[in-house]
Amino acid sequence: MSGNALKGNTRIGKKRWTIILPAVFIMYTISFFDRVNIGMALPHITAEMRLSPVEAGWLGGAFAWGYVATQFTAGWLALRFGSRRIIGVSLFLFGACAMLTGLTRNFGELVAIRFLLGLAEGPIQAATAMFLAQWFMKPERGRAFGIWNLSLGAGAFLAGPISGWILAHHNWRMMMVIEGAPAWLFCIIWFYLVPKSIQAASWLSAEERDHIQKDLAAEQSNYVKEKSDPWWTILKIPALWLMLIGYSLHSMLAYGFTLWLPTALKGYGTLSEFMVGLISGMPFLMTMVGIWYITRRSDKYNQERRLHAAIPTVLCGIALSAAAFVPLSYYWVQIALFMFVGLTMKMLVPLVYVRLTEILPTKKAVPAVAFVGACSNFIGQFGGPLVAGYLKHLGGGADMTLAWGVLGLFSIVGGVLFALAVGREESIWNIRQAFQVSSHRAISTRE
Template sequence: MTSDIAAQAESGFKRRWAHIVPIVFILYTIAYLDRVNVGMALPSVSKDLALSPTQAGFVGGIFFWGYVVSFLSAGWLANRFGAKRVILVALFFWGMFAMGSGLAQTYHQLLAMRVMLGLSEGPIWSSVAALLTQWFLKDERARAFGCWNLSIPAGALLSGPISGLVLSYTNWHVMFALEGLPAWIGAVIWWRMIPPGPASAAWLPASERTHLLAGLTREDERFRALGPTDWHGMFRHPALYFLLGANCFNNLVQYGFALWLPTAIKDASAFRIGSVGVLSAIPYIAAGIGIVAATLSSDRMRERRLHAAVPLISAGVLLYLASHAVSMGIAITMVLFTLSGFFLFMTLPLLNVIMTDVLPRTQAVAAISFTGGISNLFGGTVGPTLVGWLKAQTGDFSLAFSVLGGLGVLGGLLVLAIRVPRGAPVGSEAGAAVGRFKLLAERGGIDE
C-alpha cells in the first residue's frame, strides 16, 4: 500500500508542476514582453515623435499608472471571481491595447495606449499568485514562484532579439501590433487548460487532491491559531512595510535598468538595432539562471530573507560599477550588466514567498496586491523617468545607473530588517510531496 501511495503522490506532484507552471510561465512571459518591448522601440519612437529623454522615460513609465489601479483591486477580484476568470478577461483587453499601441501616431496617443495596457495587465500578477497558492504548499512555493518569475527575464530576453528583428525590417508600429497578438492566443489556451482549483482537476489523483487541500487547510488553521485573520491585521504587520519599501526599490532598479538597457548599449557601441537586441538579451539569460539558483537554494536551506536581500545588494553594487566602466569598452560593460542581471531578478519571487510565510493565504494575496501595486507604480514610473531625466542632465548613463545601484543596496538593507516569525516556519509541513505521502502512509493516515 505504501508503494502505491508514494507512486500516486509522485504522479500528482509531477502533474501539478507539468499542468500549472508551464502555462503560467508562458502567460507572464508574454505579459512582460509586451510591457518592456517599448525599451527596444524607444530610439525609433523618440526619433519619429521627437521625444526628449525625459518624455521617452515617461512613455516607459506611464504604463504603471494604469497598472496600479487594477493591480490594487486584483486580490479582491481573484478572491471574489476566481483567478481563472480574472486572468481571462485581462488577457483579452491587454492583447487589444498592446496591438493598439501600434496604431498610435502621436506622443499622447501612445501614452493613452500604454496606460490602458497597464490597466489591462494589472490583475495578472496577484491573480497568478492566488492561483499558485491554491496549487502548491508552503515548502514548494519558492520553487513555484521562482519558475513563474523566470518569465520576467524570459520576456525581457525574448523582447530584445524579437523586437530587434522586427524593427530591422519594419517599424515600431508593426512591432507593437505583432507582439500583442499572442495575448489572445494565450487566452484560449488559458481557459481550456487551467482548472479553477484542485477540487475540479480531473487529471489530479484523488489522494494528492485530498492531501493538497488538507495541507492548505492546515496552513490557514496555523495562522488562525495565532490570532485574527482579518485584513486589518495585514496593515498591523511591520513586515508589510519593510516589504513595501524593498519592493519599491527593487522595481525601481529593475525597470530603470530594463527599459533603458537597449539604449545604454546602443550609446556605448556602434552596433545596429538587431545586434543591440541580441546583446540586451544576455543579462536576462543570466537572470534566469540566477532565479533558479536562488529559489532552489531557498527551499533547500529553508531560508528566505538572506536569499532575497543579498542578491539585491549585489546587483546594486555591480550596477554602480557598470556605470563607471563605459570608458573601458563595451565588453567590460556587458560583463557587468550581465552580472547585474544575474542577481537583480532573484529578489522578487522571494519577497512574494515571504508574504506567504508571515501572513495567511487570503491576507498574503491582498498584501501582494497592496505592495505590488504601489511598488510597481513607484518603481515603474520613477525608475525609467529618473534614468531619462538624469541622462538628459548629464548626457550619458553614468550618474543614472549609479543612482540605481545605490537604491538597490538600500532595498536589500530593508529586506534584512524583516523578521519572519517562528509561528510560520518555512517548509513546516514536510520536505517534499512524495515524502509527505510516505510519512502519512506509514502512520496509517491514508486509506487505499
C-alpha cells in the same frame, strides 16, 4: 510536514508541474513582452516623435499609473471572481492594448494607451500568486514561484532579439502589433487547459486531489484570528513595510535598467540593431538562471527567504554602480557587469511573494501581495524610467553614468531594508538558516 512527507510531495500531483506551471510560465512570458519591447522601440519613437529624455521616461511611467490602479484591487478581484478567470480576462485586454500601441499617432495617444495597458495587466501578479498558492503546498512553493518568475527573464530575453529582428525588417508599430497578438491566442488555450479548481482536475487522482487540499487546509488552520482579524491589519506589520520599501527601491533599478539598456547599448555606436536586441536580452537570460538557483536554494536551506532575497539585491546594486564608471572604450566590461545585474536583478521577486504567502493566511496574503506588488511596481515602473531619464538629461543627454550610479545605490539600500524585515519570532542576526542545510522545518514568522 515531516521529512518523509516532504519527499513524497515530488510524487504527489506531478502533472501540476507539467500542466499548471507551463501554462503560468507561458502566460506571464507573454505579458512581460510589452514591458520590454517599449525599450527596444524607444529610440525609434523618440526620433519619430522628437521626444526629450524626460518625455521618453514618461512612456514607462504611464504604464505604471495604470498598473497600480488595478493592482490595488487585484486581491479583491481574485478573491471575488477567482484567480483563473481574472488572469484569462487580463490576457484578452492587454493583448488588445498591446496591439493598439502600434496604431497611436502622437505622444498623447501613446501615453494614454500605455496607461490602459497598465490597467489591463495590473491584476495578473496578485492573481497568479493566489493561483499558485492554491495549487502548490508550502514546501514546494518556492520552486513553483521560482518557475513562474523564470518567465520574467524569458519574456525579457526573447523580446530583445525578436523585437530587434522585427525592427530590422519592419518598424516599431508593426513590432507592437505582432508581439501583442499571442495574448489573444493563449487566452483561449488558458481557459481550455487550466481547470477551475483542484477538484476539477481530472488528470489528478482522487487521492492526490484530497491530499493536496488537506495539506493546504492544514496550512491555513495554523493561522490565528483569520475570521475576526480584517485584512487591513497587514498594514500594522513592520516587516511588510520594510519589504515594500526595499522592493520599491530595487524595482526602480529593474525598470529603469530594462527601459534604458537598449538606448545605452546604441550609444556605443558599434552595434547593429539585431545585436542591440540580442545583448539587451542576454541579461534577462541570466535572470532565469538567477531565479532558478535562488528559489531552489531557498527551499533547500530551511525555506529561508529573507537573506536569499536581500543579498542578491545588494550585489545587483553594486554591479550597476560599478558599470556606471566603466569608460565606454571598455564597453565589453560594462556589458559583463550588465550580465551580472541581470543574474541578480529578479532573485528578489519570487521570494517576496513566497514570504508573504507563508507569513500570512490566504485572506491576508492575497491583499498583501496586491498591496506590496502595486506600490513597489508603481514606484519602480514610474520612478525608475523617469529618474533615469532625468539623470540622463542632467548628464548631457547621452551619458548614463549618473543614472546607473543612482539606480545602483537605490538597490543597495533596498537590499539592506529587506534584510531588516524580520518577523516577530525572528532575529536580524539569525543568518545560519540561509547557509546551513537542515531539516525542512518552516521558518516561524507568523504574526
